[in-house]
Amino acid sequence: MTNDTDRQLIRDAEALLEREHACLLCGDLAALAGLAEEKEAQLARLREIGALEPAIVAALRERAARNARLLDAAMLGIRRVSARLNAYRQVRRSIETYDPQGRKETIAGAVVHRLERRA
Template identity: 45%
Template sequence: MTDDTEDRIIARLDTLLDEERAALLDGDLGRIGAGVDEKERLIDALNAVQDRQNDLAALQAKVVRNQGLLDGALQGIRSVAARMASYRQIRRSMETYDSRGRKHTIPGEVARTVQKRA
């Protein structure tokens, strides 16, 4: 691989990582997914490079930074999913305790049916 080709790959990956960071900060998960294939292709091309460790160290720092942001985004999504599950549970029933500490369940949604009589 020529130095010019390596420089272009490194520059494109650098730009792509900056774009990924911006998408993570904006919460635009669709934009993140769109660049995954190109990022994998560029990283595979760089794996063949042995003598460019200084250039690759800066890229590695960006990859680590973006990974931390992505981990935070995933944690946020899990938190929202857990919160939504709590809300669904509350709609179905609510648990309370009386003065003696006994648990009581209050049903949330009442199924209503209509009976036809002849």
């Protein structure tokens, strides 16, 4: 059995995992950076407790695993967006086509940024 201080640490850990979950669901990636440091500190405090009841450990582990799955999905989405943006940049710089023999050919293009003034 745990004492009141230990129970409060467990409640704090649960609340932290729920805040992380909410940030992941709404896409608040900036807030996640601060929560990572807070999670590490909370984990260190939980380790000081020593042996926790298996049900408590299982509940915390499940919440952490749920958040990890969401974080993995968010990272995958970010990587896909990055790849898509890189593809758009590549299209702006050149165009790929095929010659009469079916070989891929890249035609370089120059992006001109100039302002035309009219009277």
